[in-house]
Amino acid sequence: IASLALGIVEGRAFPLWGTQSSVGVYLPPLADYLYALPLVLWKSPLSAVLFTGLLNLAGVVLTWWTARRYWGVLAGLVAGALFAANPWAVFYSRQIWQPDLMPPLAMACVATGYAGFLEGRRWAVGAHLALLAAATMTHFTGLALAPVSAALFLIGRRRLPWREVAGGVALGGLLAAPYALYLWRDRAGVLAIIGSATSDGAVADSTAAHYWRTMLTGDGAHALLGAAAADWGTGWFLVERLAAGAVLALLVGGALVGMVRFFQGRRDAATWAALLAALWAAMPLVLFTRHSTPVHLHYLAVALPAAPLLAGALVGAVGGRARAALGGLGGLAAAAQGALSVALLVALGAQVTPGGFGFPLGQQVRAAGEARALAPSAVLLVPGDNATSDEWAAVLGIHFYGVPHRLVDGTRAALFPPEDAALVVAPGAEAGLDAYAVFGAVEDLQEVPGRAGEAPLTVGRLRGGVAPDLVPVGERALLANGVEFLGYRLEGTLAPGETVVWRIGWRLAEAWHNPGRSYHMFNHLLDADGARLAQADGGTLPTHAWQVGDLVVQSFALTIPEDAPPGPYAMRVGMYTFPEMENQPLLDVAGLPAADSVLLGPLEAR
Template sequence: MLAWRKGLKQPLADLILPGALLLLALWLRLHRLDQVEFLWDQAEISKWALRMARQGEIAWVGPPSSTGIYSFLGTVWLMAIPYALSPSPIIATGFVALLNVVAVLGCYLLARRWFGRWAALVATLLFTVAPWAVIYSRKIWQVELLIPFTLLYAATGWWAFVKGKGWAVPAHALALAWLIQIHLSALALVPLTGLWALLFWRRLAWRWVPPAILPAALLFTPYLLFDARHQWFSLRRFLEMARRPATLDAGALHAVWINTTGLDLHWLTGPDRYPEFVAATPNLRGLFVVEGGLAFGAALLALLQVARQARRGLDEETAAALMAATWLAMPILFYTRHVVPVAPHYFTTVFPAPYLLVGWLVRRVASWTRTRGRAYVFALGLLIGAIALAQLREITGLFRFVTTHDTLQGYDTPLGYDVRAARTALRLSRAMDDAEVILLSEGDEPRSYEMPATADVLLYGYPHRAVDIRTALVLPAGPAVYWATYAMTPGEALLAIFAQEVPEARLPLREGKRAYRFYRWPGGFPTIPDLQRLPRPLRWANGAQLIGYRVAGDLRPGGTLRWTLVWQPTRTPDEDLYYHWFNHLLDAQGTFRGQRDGPSVLPAYWRAGDTVLNWFEIAIPADAPPGNYRMRVGMYTYPALENVPLLDGAGRPAGEWAEIGPIPIGRGSAGR
């Protein structure tokens, strides 16, 4: 009977329970991938990977980081794999999620090797349902690719430093170098490797260290060559940042505590909606604090265990506990002093160290209580189960909340809405003989704004461009489909005069408070209400041609003039810069009375034959005398602030601005 029970427990612990945890990890990380966030970072990484996978542009570096420094190539190379199979960002997100499911399996295998099967089950259970570990596995982002390779780093570190295997030394060096290639936050692991080498120096096969450094260093060659060709931009930027005054605080400790426990989910719900989320979910968050206490307490216990064994040498279990404890602690120590603000996502490299420590703690408690009964182990097991269930409820409740509530200050519009909108725009485009798609959004520069960058991915391979509907409207000579993503603006209201909305295509977003809207434009020159045509077009050297203007608003002193320039590009500029308009309001005596500058349209999106409207609101001083005013209009490059020459009929420079009008100030309201 005893042998039968033992035989039953063996497959339960070895196959059924780990398999169940792996299935749970699959469900949490791959369920409803169309509901993930897709922000500017995800779009920019995707664009680099798409160019590499589908256009053969080999990436030597990655996209610039928030610090301005170019990232390394690791993330782009990894993401080129799914994008070679499909241009869908949902497929690419699934690739990231699958890698993190492999990390769950890696956690089980490493924990079992270190502490045995039951400790491995505890560690893997907590890692599987850890809210932030799940969140950091469902997005195309550098830091979300770190966890699986961090486990490889730890495993090769074990074989190199504790087991003394020579082959593991170069493997560990390559894993460390590759982690840095993915994200610079992995630099915190460099001193950790050094610490492990010092702690286990007697076991390390030192003869393997020099040949291990060379292949790891070679991974950085493309980056260095790129930086050298660009006047060492990133290196100079890095040295400049290093000279900044450093901050010493507990931000890193707080970030690791958050990642470990799953607290502070208000960052995703938004502070305005967090009370609703708390009210809608069981408040078992006190258990999360207990989990953090168990993890950090286990780390301290590991250090005490090391101190007791220091004279006679560490056994393998204690050595593994020491590795886990230092793995948890080193990123905290490394970023306690910092020159850029720390954020929780900089610390994904600590996963799954806290849960390995909790698994080890359970093993130690089981060992200590073996002669005193199993009540303590049973109670600890119930506590671990309660923590896991509470966190499972928390993360599933969070996903349900953010995908059904319009969390404007937290979780962004889920990707699935953007995918459906892009498909709608393309369907309407095909019905109009493949008309181009024009995105109406906040901003038009994909290198700076989220929706233009997202459209570059979702409409990859199709003609499209973006317009900042807050300041401009573009009406092309040919047919077009407009995809409006921003709140209704005067510009979109003006578009509705020229183009027909497709009401059946309107796509409501979460809670129906906002919606994506679509318009059809047949092409040609629009009949613009209240257009004041110039006697002859004014041409600038960059290809802009001003053909008229509109006057609207309250034209009385103290009112606001709504001034619209109507112009046409004659070419697409080759130069990679921005052009802004300046508008100086002059009274009848030529005295300056007001000004408003603003962007035109992204030059890369200028098309010959377009009609462009740029509008500006200019405050009229309360003491402005009535009369026929004029507007001094010109263009300049931004941010260089160099005026663009105005050309005469023969194409020769003829000044830098023109004065147009009249504008009747003091006569009430005008236009719409």
């Protein structure tokens, strides 16, 4: 998301769609445009995280203001405190993610709807419709607000300000236009993805109800600790469950109060506000109890502010000691959940949480700072080099915005720069670091630790101009895509039953490649008669970033079958486009195709 937002800031791209959803369909792009706002001021992921936090803080203030306006001072305090302390609200305000924007957007949408349709504030009607579109264009779950809008229209149908309605619809249409264009242009592909995702048919189960209770009451937040939750104190589990039970009671009580007041004939703004909050809270259950695709917890974030509003409605509906008692219950629940959130933050910052919360941003910031101090450019060794789909590639790429850097999939390649460069190695990409170490290209290595038990980030300096010690190819081996094979290094014992490490070096001699294609390398181990004994294929570097002069060493593991004849052995290497499988032939001195591969051998270990 931050990568797309930076592209908007730089004017490189104005996307019609956002990141891919869990279903496979691309999400609307509005979140990317929203996150571009803080990045205009400070091109760091920290600015986007702070933006998320500030929006959610605004959502808390708006919840307090709305509850206070319709149900009184104590109701406002209870509602605001419960929203602010809900552990899920706390943690959904600390990331760069579309669902993290849903609670404040939903609260703003509902609050303007109340002001416009219940109080007759004309400007708020247009704002409500625009915010409804904004919520939906941020995440599909914004559609859960549509029934609330429909109910508001019914309530205020006799005094609709049509000019403001038209303005809100026009602004909403403008926000939806990019995504609508994408859906129309790629409608066949979108329908195919939806058809595939829903092909197993719909089922009705309790998943949505479980997640509804979890999200709206603040229950189950210990799941953020992953496997480490087993070591958490029993007392905290009790606090979590009791506080969630209190919030659930207040939530249900607020919904019942709205219904009782309605059937008593009290059709004032306070009654409508409570009923609409109940409808808002219930909509995720209506939408997701029967589902054709998996239901996830973050789908319920759109309804999170409805729970504190309903608690406020209950507090405001009673008087005397009952009000004080319910207000005290809400305050105790908020205090307990606030303490729980603090305890979770401390635990998350201190130890690894496998299966739970991800890597803290602080470790990444420290590693990026240390790397920038080493050299003016950087090589980022990551497990997967596609910044649009691979997490570490996207994360580290953002941290090095404005710094010349190259993304290299360390599971298969090592790029040797012509000048000194900083090296950052993400967990899972250590194989590439081994290649640098073998050829003596890396120095000043240091680890940037994370939490206890967590894999560190490794930072070091790559020496520029290192020529890897390889067994030379012999005659020039230039392929049709401009790649020239330089030589190889074989580590291990060349014997039946043994596994060897095969490193093949190449450089981009000519810019003949197609930047829109992906090139893969093949390595065929042959016996003395030319029979294939083993094979290893793999991708190279992101082709759009290839530069003439790039020197790359790629590493593969091959196991020689136990029944293979003894050596000598040879290796046939080459490249092809993927997935088209178009071979890149070896060229002769005249530049004409001479063979479909390069034959190296007899092989010798080094």
